[in-house]
Amino acid sequence: MNESHPRISKAVIPAAGLGTRFLPATKATPKEMLPVVDKPAIQYVVEEAVGAGLSDVLMITGRNKRPLEDHFDRNYELEEALIKKGDQERLAKVQESSDLATMHYVRQGDPRGLGHAVLCAAPHVGDEPFAVLLGDDLIDPRDPLLARMVEVQEREGGSVVALMEVEPSQIHLYGCAAVEPTGDADVVKVTNLVEKPDPADAPSNYAIIGRYVLDPAVFGILRETEPGRGGEIQLTDALQKLAADESAGGPVHGVVFKGRRYDTGDRGDYLRAIVRLACEREDLGPDFRNWLRGYVTEEMQGL
Numbered sequence: 001m002n003e004s005h006p007r008i009s010k011a012v013i014p015a016a017g018l019g020t021r022f023l024p025a026t027k028a029t030p031k032e033m034l035p036v037v038d039k040p041a042i043q044y045v046v047e048e049a050v051g052a053g054l055s056d057v058l059m060i061t062g063r064n065k066r067p068l069e070d071h072f073d074r075n076y077e078l079e080e081a082l083i084k085k086g087d088q089e090r091l092a093k094v095q096e097s098s099d100l101a102t103m104h105y106v107r108q109g110d111p112r113g114l115g116h117a118v119l120c121a122a123p124h125v126g127d128e129p130f131a132v133l134l135g136d137d138l139i140d141p142r143d144p145l146l147a148r149m150v151e152v153q154e155r156e157g158g159s160v161v162a163l164m165e166v167e168p169s170q171i172h173l174y175g176c177a178a179v180e181p182t183g184d185a186d187v188v189k190v191t192n193l194v195e196k197p198d199p200a201d202a203p204s205n206y207a208i209i210g211r212y213v214l215d216p217a218v219f220g221i222l223r224e225t226e227p228g229r230g231g232e233i234q235l236t237d238a239l240q241k242l243a244a245d246e247s248a249g250g251p252v253h254g255v256v257f258k259g260r261r262y263d264t265g266d267r268g269d270y271l272r273a274i275v276r277l278a279c280e281r282e283d284l285g286p287d288f289r290n291w292l293r294g295y296v297t298e299e300m301q302g303l
């Protein structure tokens with residue numbers, strides 16, 4: 001790393017989506033605030049950014065997303081009440097989220113897609129590489145991914161996406177990357193990208209999972225990117241232009257992730273995330289695992 005290549009410090013978290021898959025829970029509550037065990041899903045994502053050394057977080061929000069701002073702010077009334085009770089443990093939990101990172105917010109206004117959401121970050125990010133973390137993807141805190149992506153970006157320049165091999169039947173749910181190997185087992189060069197291809201046309205089974213470290217050149221490209229799949233401005237389409245033309249701000253590399261990842265935007269995966277993370281918790285795990293063992297045994301007997 002040298003002077004002309006400052007350390008990446010900014011993370012952008014798009015959080016303007018409507019969360020329709022979780023209605024009615026998300027009628028008046030942002031989907032990002034749904035608890036995974038006892039913490040809102042979005043807090044795991046901010047903790048992940050901070051864990052990778054990114055302490056400046058910009059959230060792209062929209063209407064009805066005020067609880068996000070409140071969650072990462074102080075709550076003096078609640079703190080006061082807990083201090084009076086002498087409940088230090090809960091006080092620490094309340095203060096944890098407001099002490100995590102320097103938070104910034106900008107509203108997306110028109111919901112014109114992920115590419116448009118990222119473009120809303122341009123004035124804040126300026127001319128430095130930055131990370132994007134999608135709130136629906138929860139990366140298990142025990143399997144760090146973002147720190148490795150930052151490392152690869154600092155070495156290779158350009159942009160880096162997180163990739164995961166998925167069943168070919170699932171590739172239509174993701175951005176899909178054609179790749180070439182590099183000297184590192186977990187790093188590939190991305191040669192082509194397609195947003196949510198039909199399985200028959202997919203160039204591979206490498207899916208983009210919601211972590212990116214991007215060159216700021218992506219902003220200029222996004223400004224010129226026409227709406228793509230679903231009539232939305234797609235980040236994948238802008239990255240495809242970077243992958244195809246290194247002089248435009250490429251290259252694009254992929255870090256292949258083999259750890260635990262949950263799609264908390266999907267109800268089944270959301271439940272799996274809660275069960276797994278609850279089992280691992282020191283405070284809740286032992287009791288919960290016991291109960292789960294009994295429950296599973298009963299279920300098996302019923303089969």
Ligand code: G1P
Nearest residue numbers: 114137173174175208209210236
């Ligand atoms: C977005 C991206 C897609 C990516 C996915 C990861 O899609 O457009 O390329 O694979 O996130 O979760 P969404 O799931 O928001 O439709």
